Amino acid sequence: MVSKSDDAIGKSSSSESNGGKSGLSIRQGVIMAVIAYTAITALLLGRAYKNRSLTVTHNSKFLISIHDRTVSNALSEDRPEEDLMLLEEEPERVVPDDGSNSSSVGLRLAAALGEDNNSENNNDEVISEDANEEDWRDRLYHSSVVFGLNYEEMISSFKIFVYSRLDHAFAALSGSADGDEVRYIDDLFFQTLYQSDFVTNEPEKAHLYFIPVSIRALWNDERVGPLKMGRFLNKYIQGLRDDYPYWQRTLGADHAIVVCHDYKEDGSRNALELKKNVIQVSCSPLAGAQTFFPHKDFAIPPFRRPIDPSTAREIEVSERTKLLYHSGRDSKGLTRMWHEDGDVLLQADDVASDIDHKHLLSSKYCLILAPEETSRVVDALRFGCVPVIVSDGRMYDLPYQDVLNWNEFAVVLSVKNLKHLKRLLQDMSQEQYKRMQILGLEASKHMEWHTPPQDQDAFYMALYDLWVRRHAIRYAEREDL
Numbered sequence: 207m208v209s210k211s212d213d214a215i216g217k218s219s220s221s222e223s224n225g226g227k228s229g230l231s232i233r234q235g236v237i238m239a240v241i242a243y244t245a246i247t248a249l250l251l252g253r254a255y256k257n258r259s260l261t262v263t264h265n266s267k268f269l270i271s272i273h274d275r276t277v278s279n280a281l282s283e284d285r286p287e288e289d290l291m292l293l294e295e296e297p298e299r300v301v302p303d304d305g306s307n308s309s310s311v312g313l314r315l316a317a318a319l320g321e322d323n324n325s326e327n328n329n330d331e332v333i334s335e336d337a338n339e340e341d342w343r344d345r346l347y348h349s350s351v352v353f354g355l356n357y358e359e360m361i362s363s364f365k366i367f368v369y370s371r372l373d374h375a376f377a378a379l380s381g382s383a384d385g386d387e388v389r390y391i392d393d394l395f396f397q398t399l400y401q402s403d404f405v406t407n408e409p410e411k412a413h414l415y416f417i418p419v420s421i422r423a424l425w426n427d428e429r430v431g432p433l434k435m436g437r438f439l440n441k442y443i444q445g446l447r448d449d450y451p452y453w454q455r456t457l458g459a460d461h462a463i464v465v466c467h468d469y470k471e472d473g474s475r476n477a478l479e480l481k482k483n484v485i486q487v488s489c490s491p492l493a494g495a496q497t498f499f500p501h502k503d504f505a506i507p508p509f510r511r512p513i514d515p516s517t518a519r520e521i522e523v524s525e526r527t528k529l530l531y532h533s534g535r536d537s538k539g540l541t542r543m544w545h546e547d548g549d550v551l552l553q554a555d556d557v558a559s560d561i562d563h564k565h566l567l568s569s570k571y572c573l574i575l576a577p578e579e580t581s582r583v584v585d586a587l588r589f590g591c592v593p594v595i596v597s598d599g600r601m602y603d604l605p606y607q608d609v610l611n612w613n614e615f616a617v618v619l620s621v622k623n624l625k626h627l628k629r630l631l632q633d634m635s636q637e638q639y640k641r642m643q644i645l646g647l648e649a650s651k652h653m654e655w656h657t658p659p660q661d662q663d664a665f666y667m668a669l670y671d672l673w674v675r676r677h678a679i680r681y682a683e684r685e686d687l
Contacts, residue, residue, distance in 0.1 A: 345614045346645050353609060353670075357662070360673040366404050366462075367412035369446060391489050391509050392420050392464040394655060398665050401658075413676040415452050417463040417484070425467045436472025443476035458483040462672055465489075468496035485675050487668060490603045491580035500602050504671045507605040507653035507664050508581045510588065518590030518647060521567050523640065529631060531569035531591065533562065534579055538596065538624060549628070566591045570639060571617070571631055576601055583616070587650035592617065592642045594631070596624055605653055606667050615646035 344350040396418060399405065406412050419442060424430045430438050446453045453461065458479045466489035471477030481497055490505035492498055529549040532540060536554040544550040551565060566572060566589035574582050576597040583604065586593040594617040595601070604612055612618070619627065652667045659665040 342641050342645055346648050348611050356674060357670055360670055364404050364673050365406040365412045366414050366416050367409040368405055368416045368418055392422055392466045395464055398659055414672055415461045417461055421465050421469055422467045435469045436477055439480060440472050440474040440476045443480055462487060468494040490605050491577045492603045498602050505603040505605050506668050507584050509655050510584055526568055526570045528569040530571045530573055531565050532573035538621060584653050587646040590643050590647055592646055596621055610649055615642050615649050
């Protein structure tokens with residue numbers, strides 16, 4: 207565009223008078239001003255992106271929402287710049303592998319490794335005795351301001367159209383969400399959604415379109431199963447494409463589906479669009495080889511029976527006599543490290559054993575080995591046991607991690623640093639621990655499933671994650687494909 211403008215200017219200058227040359231100078235000045243403005247804007251947005259903590263990767267599909275969040279983080283909040291995790295080099299990473307990029311974890315890890323904590327980069331903060339839960343609550347979210355504004359707009363405006371066309375009745379989600387008898391989270395989500403005021407019968411007014419198919423049910427149904435899954439999904443999407451105009455206009459980008467099992471597509475265009483374009487509401491943790499794209503997909507928490515929310519809050523820190531608790535398979539040599547350590551409680555078995563709630567209440571930290579134990583994060587948070595998540599690689603499937611700032615209420619580190627964990631935890635002050643615990647209890651409120659749903663519970667948080675993804679690209683289909 208600039209080269210065309212320069213060419214036009216050159217032609218004009220050869221034929222115009224001095225007055226024309228004056229006009230040329232003005233136009234050149236305007237062009238230079240536009241270039242300068244663009245450079246400054248890019249710099250500001252680059253700074254905002256650099257300061258973006260624990261959010262999904264940027265994608266034009268919901269660029270408006272992400273732009274709002276990052277600019278608010280960079281310009282509206284009072285947190286120091288170094289208090290945010292940087293994702294500049296590896297934007298796909300949503301949780302740090304070893305905690306070294308997180309101020310809340312990285313500094314304590316540095317202390318455990320014997321590094322100097324008195325350097326000018328020391329960003330460990332002193333929490334005043336006057337600090338209270340309300341002061342800390344803003345830290346629960348990547349941007350509490352953006353969350354609050356978007357959430358209120360979602361409550362008042364969000365509309366979802368649920369497809370009713372099903373070639374095979376057994377493909378439909380059909381479970382009971384009554385009481386505590388919930389077997390499958392996809393059934394629970396669908397039933398709660400279908401009974402809510404967010405569903406509309408006017409598809410043209412809908413922001414998103416929901417596909418009421420259960421991958422889990424198809425996988426376990428002998429009429430489909432894993433071998434015929436791809437063929438069934440191909441036919442199902444083709445039916446939506448033939449009978450409705452909504453899939454074709456975005457190639458599925460403004461559609462959503464709950465996926466709680468991995469599956470293999472048949473290589474068809476329909477299956478590819480389902481995987482690459484449709485918003486996938488995944489069950490945490492991901493199942494097997496389940497595909498997951500952090501820029502569009504998100505994870506919802508498992509169902510747990512309701513507990514008295516005051517249970518954990520009434521336990522004083524002094525009553526938590528164990529520093530660290532782990533229940534499950536000893537796949538990382540935990541027994542060898544801590545078998546004679548009185549501060550650590552290990553319940554090892556050949557298979558993952560059930561978590562004992564009384565041990566959650568008597569321990570300060572709960573060790574969770576990802577990915578097989580990721581679902582236990584919710585148990586730890588509910589009972590005031592700060593989760594310590596150990597992972598060999600990147601983590602994408604923590605519930606609502608593009609909204610909740612997990613660095614503030616969980617310790618995340620790599621397996622190679624597991625040997626330093628006890629010292630890391632012991633070096634944490636009581637004030638730091640208390641803040642993480644309180645924020646964890648607050649976060650757990652967003653992971654509770656209720657019937658009927660309650661404000662900002664797991665169901666509403668899932669809708670919120672769908673809401674911020676509603677800006678879909680209008681893909682153009684090439685005829686030669």
